[in-house]
Amino acid sequence: MVSYARSSRQRLPPQPRRLPIIGNWFQTIDRRWLFSREYDAFDVLEDRASSSSGRPRLILANEILYGGFATSLPVMDHGEVWRRMRRAAQEAFTKVAVQRYHPILTKEATILVSALLTNPEGREQHIQRTAASAIMSISYDYPTLTSGHDKAVQDMDRHVHWVARASARTSPVEFFPWMIHIPKRFAKWKRESLKRAAERSEIFLRLFNRVKTDLVSVGVRPSFSATLIEHHDRYRLSEREMVFLAGQMYGAGFDTTSTTLMWWTLAMVAFPEVQCRAQAELGAVVGRARLPTFADAPRLPYVRAIIREVSRWRPALRLGLPHAAAEDEWYDGMFIPKGATCIANIWHCNHDRAVFSPKETNKEGHVSFGFGRRICVGKNLANDSLFIYTARVLWAANLGCARDENGKERPPDTSAFVDGGITSRPLPYDCIITPRFQEALSILVEERESFQD
Numbered sequence: 268m269v270s271y272a273r274s275s276r277q278r279l280p281p282q283p284r285r286l287p288i289i290g291n292w293f294q295t296i297d298r299r300w301l302f303s304r305e306y307d308a309f310d311v312l313e314d315r316a317s318s319s320s321g322r323p324r325l326i327l328a329n330e331i332l333y334g335g336f337a338t339s340l341p342v343m344d345h346g347e348v349w350r351r352m353r354r355a356a357q358e359a360f361t362k363v364a365v366q367r368y369h370p371i372l373t374k375e376a377t378i379l380v381s382a383l384l385t386n387p388e389g390r391e392q393h394i395q396r397t398a399a400s401a402i403m404s405i406s407y408d409y410p411t412l413t414s415g416h417d418k419a420v421q422d423m424d425r426h427v428h429w430v431a432r433a434s435a436r437t438s439p440v441e442f443f444p445w446m447i448h449i450p451k452r453f454a455k456w457k458r459e460s461l462k463r464a465a466e467r468s469e470i471f472l473r474l475f476n477r478v479k480t481d482l483v484s485v486g487v488r489p490s491f492s493a494t495l496i497e498h499h500d501r502y503r504l505s506e507r508e509m510v511f512l513a514g515q516m517y518g519a520g521f522d523t524t525s526t527t528l529m530w531w532t533l534a535m536v537a538f539p540e541v542q543c544r545a546q547a548e549l550g551a552v553v554g555r556a557r558l559p560t561f562a563d564a565p566r567l568p569y570v571r572a573i574i575r576e577v578s579r580w581r582p583a584l585r586l587g588l589p590h591a592a593a594e595d596e597w598y599d600g601m602f603i604p605k606g607a608t609c610i611a612n613i614w615h616c617n618h619d620r621a622v623f624s625p626k627e628t629n630k631e632g633h634v635s636f637g638f639g640r641r642i643c644v645g646k647n648l649a650n651d652s653l654f655i656y657t658a659r660v661l662w663a664a665n666l667g668c669a670r671d672e673n674g675k676e677r678p679p680d681t682s683a684f685v686d687g688g689i690t691s692r693p694l695p696y697d698c699i700i701t702p703r704f705q706e707a708l709s710i711l712v713e714e715r716e717s718f719q720d
């Protein structure tokens with residue numbers, strides 16, 4: 268037995284680093300394997316998707332914070348409820364379906380550029396407002412946000428923060444699942460989590476019911492919640508499942524999109540020659556008399572390539588989301604036991620290109636949206652948002668390096684980042700944002716005046 272244990276251990280895939288004294292004790296409880304090469308991650312998480320598309324059990328984040336119903340799409344295990352929820356989300360965000368949200372994204376892009384030009388110092392807040400406003404409008408037909416101080420958005424941010432903390436799996440209940448049965452009067456952590464679960468349900472329900480009421484009084488306006496309500500028979504989703512599904516889009520879409528946009532801005536400042544080439548493309552295709560639109564996308568390959576490259580270069584989720592093996596697997600002579608957690612080191616996979624060319628299946632040229640059956644459902648929406656935001660910013664503005672008192676350029680540090688737990692954004696840096704040409708400002712004003720809420 269000992270020799271079997273030794274021999275199979277020798278053939279296990281790479282695991283996270285061992286700690287002094289306790290070694291891999293915590294990891295062996297939930298058995299985590301780390302894939303850092305793109306072809307390994309692809310083989311296990313993409314090609315064997317049927318046996319690796321589960322999620323490890325997250326007691327606090329998925330069960331207790333969801334009032335015992337385990338209905339958080341990104342963190343729930345694959346099963347019947349996940350399949351129904353996933354289908355509804357996937358169909359709502361296909362390449363064609365997201366076109367119904369283009370007017371929202373176009374409007375947000377215009378507000379973003381205007382804000383960057385009038386108040387360049389508030390760059391990060393403008394980007395965050397834009398991403399929050401877009402995902403709230405798309406999820407709930409919520410009115411355009413005028414600042415980051417909206418009550419509903421602050422509520423959502425609080426909920427996202429709880430889930431992120433709970434997902435870190437530091438609570439003892441993750442290691443000793445029997446603790447879930449401790450009555451709440453003896454467990455402060457459980458009382459607090461259940462209180463948050465109730466508060467979160469209330470936030471999601473309030474937003475969802477608003478859409479329901481509007482459907483009757485105002486009629487159908489495009490939103491993810493409205494799609495779920497209209498097609499609830501098709502997806503066989505209960506009221507509770509629809510409410511939770513709609514509520515999770517903010518957490519999944521806000522931070523990821525805003526982080527990517529922040530890295531894109533930094534890239535434009537750090538690599539001015541790339542910015543110039545994209546602006547030359549915009550000049551040739553769009554000219555200076557109007558703003559770029561989605562109709563221009565096919566003729567702006569360089570603008571789109573920059574988005575793909577930034578997503579590869581600085582992936583929003585460096586370690587993606589963990590998958591779990593549904594059955595025992597052998598891979599490349601290594602044994603992956605049933606229930607093991609498989610983590611793809613997306614950052615490393617994306618930077619491994621010099622040695623390992625991307626597989627045919629991955630036309631995107633990066634793995635920042637994840638793998639197999641769990642691949643990001645919002646990827647078309649994310650790509651379309653980033654296209655219109657970046658095309659409009661580049662059309663109207665120049666993003667340049669800040670200078671010191673001697674006039675010397677102070678380029679941003681392209682590697683330093685702020686670790687936000689699940690995502691990581693650039694370290695704050697200064698940059699100069701100026702209009703590219705004078706008429707850009709008046710065209711932006713005209714465009715803003717043409718929007719009705």
Ligand code: HEM
Nearest residue numbers: 340341519520523524583588636637638641643644645649
């Ligand atoms: C640049 C932006 C984005 C990036 C980089 C990103 C990345 C990811 C990644 C890496 C995963 C995990 C995939 C896996 O398990 O292998 C994921 C899952 C997910 N994403 Fe995104 N995402 C982005 C935007 C969005 C948006 C805008 C939405 C919402 C409309 C969204 C909704 C989701 C959902 C619901 C899941 C869970 C899917 C499941 O577990 O079945 N994402 N995303």
